[in-house]
Amino acid sequence: MVTANKPQDNYKKMFEQAREQVQSRQEKSRVLIGTASCGLAAGAEQVKESFCREIESRGLDVEIIEVGCIGHCYAEPLAIIDKPGFPPVCYGYLDEGLVHRLVEDFIAGDDPSYEYALAALERNDEFPTFEDFPRGVYEKKVILENCGLTDFSKIESYIAREGYSALAKALSEEPKQVLEEVKAARLRGRGGAGFPAGTKWEACMNSSDDEKYVICNADEGDPGAFMDRSILESDPHLVLEGMILCAYAVGARQGYLYIRAEYPRAVEHIQKAIEEARKKQLLGSSILGTGFSFDLQVFQGSGAFICGEATALVNSMEGKMGMPESRPPRLVEHGFRGKPTVLNNVKTFAYVPLIVNRGAKWFKGIGTPDSPGTAVFSLVGKINNTGLVEVPMGTTLRQLIEEVGDGLPEGREFKAVQIGGPSGGCLPESALDVPIDFDSLHEAGAIMGSGGLVVMDQDDCMVAVARYFLEFTQHESCGKCTFCRLGTKHMLDILTGITRGQGDDQTLQLLKELSEDVRDGSLCNLGCTAPNPVLTTLKYFHDEYKAHIEEGRCPALVCRDLILYYIEPPKCSKLCNVCVGSCPTEAIYTRDDGLKAIDQDKCVKCDNCRKACPPEYNAVIKLSPPVLPAEKERKAK
């Protein structure tokens, strides 16, 4: 078996070269700036310019590298300073002044300014690392391990940390080995449904057709979820390697990445990664000198939520409208161009190189027996540490919110957590001890979905939330099934009515029945899960629905037809005019006695005045039901 070692030998050479190159770069100080979409939005570009300017003006020899997202989005813009002799230190909330200080004291001088640091990245005697915080205790980074720490634009930085070694290992063995490993690891698809990847791959491998396809589903359309984007932007080669391994296992020669057009930066990074991999003969014909050939192409999705559904995605790639098909035939039998096709989510592919390298046993050692591995969540909403987190399956929602996310901001009271996007549900406090895995969440009425997790507090109206999600799914319904097309429309009308205080006893009953009918009468998961937000809020927050209908009151003071803005006379300062200036419709006027008041006919309830009123007065309040207090009526005229 002389030829069997060829890929390993070829890889070894490549690895040595890359390691040398990376090590030589590490001899001088480096600044790593997080410039994924989230970082850029927070001003990473300006931070980078400041670093460049400060470093240049001092004539320092420092390399500035753009990296992806390390998941601590609450502290963006972020940078890591890696200076020889010091542990690499991560700094957050950067601005021009802080950059000046860091360059002067740390890079030019020798003071790491720990008072501004978030954490160190390596164990040391001076400053704690991320693992030393409560979040680090629960967090287990597997596929996010290198996100935000390495230069995504250079293939060498991926190879130098043994990237593509799983491919070299697999190529020196039979394709079946890869499949066996993935099957033994019980890797379940991370797109949301949790279908075992190994079973899917095996069916495709067993097909006698010699034209097969591998497709990566990166059509992350759930509002509130952004982990796929982050992985594609921060560690593109990990996904590519996973796809190549899959292709080798099932015998495909062509693959596609279906990335939504709203993620231009992810498309750009992946395209660059594909080019670099081709140059290194890790992609294209005779990969690593073997007889195996496989190539990849990017297909840009056009913004249709339904295309996250596998059959709809394939239809869309064939130039048709993205409408789902009934299954069977499944995609592994009759997929893209009618050929056997494996379609998996970004995260599913990202696990594969790690499983091949470290073995199924390692993977099963993380998480629960039925859902091994980790789960990636985007924590957003009323929570302190917003960002991307990766925890082992089986972690409870309470741990995730209170420990990993550091709880709710001060003065906020937990009300519900929305999990799984428009297809998921809202869970109340009592359900927080549910462990996170595919099956437990399903039982609680939510779904794993893509992993969006929105924390809500007393200021969020559950009826409005249910209406919001339904509006989304109603708009995105492709129109194929009657229940989904018309049922969701009717449900939306009912919910809109409730947010206006309309409805009676039978309204809620009708809404519930309709929800069940839509769930049972739709073909694909979009329709089947669309009623979930309504069903869960009806179940857990029935009182809120009732308050809207029976009292015309929105307990969270959100539904705009049921509230009004009012300036409390005892609190108003008389001398300040901030609210008057802030009003876009000139609804606020000064009364004869000097107090400010709101002309309710002109008010558009934009919340500007309430935000503008200085905190020491806090005179603008919302009232529900929308009835003015007696004092106002007496003195207004």
Place this chain on the structure above:
Amino acid sequence: MSLIEGEKEHILACVKEVLGENTKTRENLIPLLQQVQHKLGYLPSLAMEKIAEGVNVPTVDIYGLATFYNQFRMNPPGKHQVKVCLGTACYMVGGDITLESFERRMEIKEGETSPDRLFSLERVACVGCCTLAPVVVVDDKVEGKVTPTRVDGIMLALNEENGKAAAEQKPDQSEGDDNGHS
């Protein structure tokens, strides 16, 4: 929306160029439409007709695709494009209020372009920057934590850029005389 002078020729030339560079198959339709929209900024009906001719499919199929997918737009984009994110996180913290503020200031509704084609306003499902909610994308630049007051600031900057003297506008109080009457 009616075409302005010289636009017809531009559309024809552009479609011809895109069709010349690509394989004219049905499977390639979405990339074709994406490229034409990338060049023109939108899909005028004339362009859809010409693509249908070039690929040899019924025009109604092209129209079907263009209306099915959210990415394609039928209105020409404004010189300044504002996209308001209404993803979950943005909605929870008042993204709809931000959208309304823009509608009021621009005097157009979501999905429209102002008659002088200076502004267009859209809502998007999620731009994936949920931690900075509410998010607005102004001419491809992402702005985080946008309040109604910030909307006025953004509009002021855009108007200034448009060469409209700031003096003409009374900041904060103007009821939005932004459209310029021709």
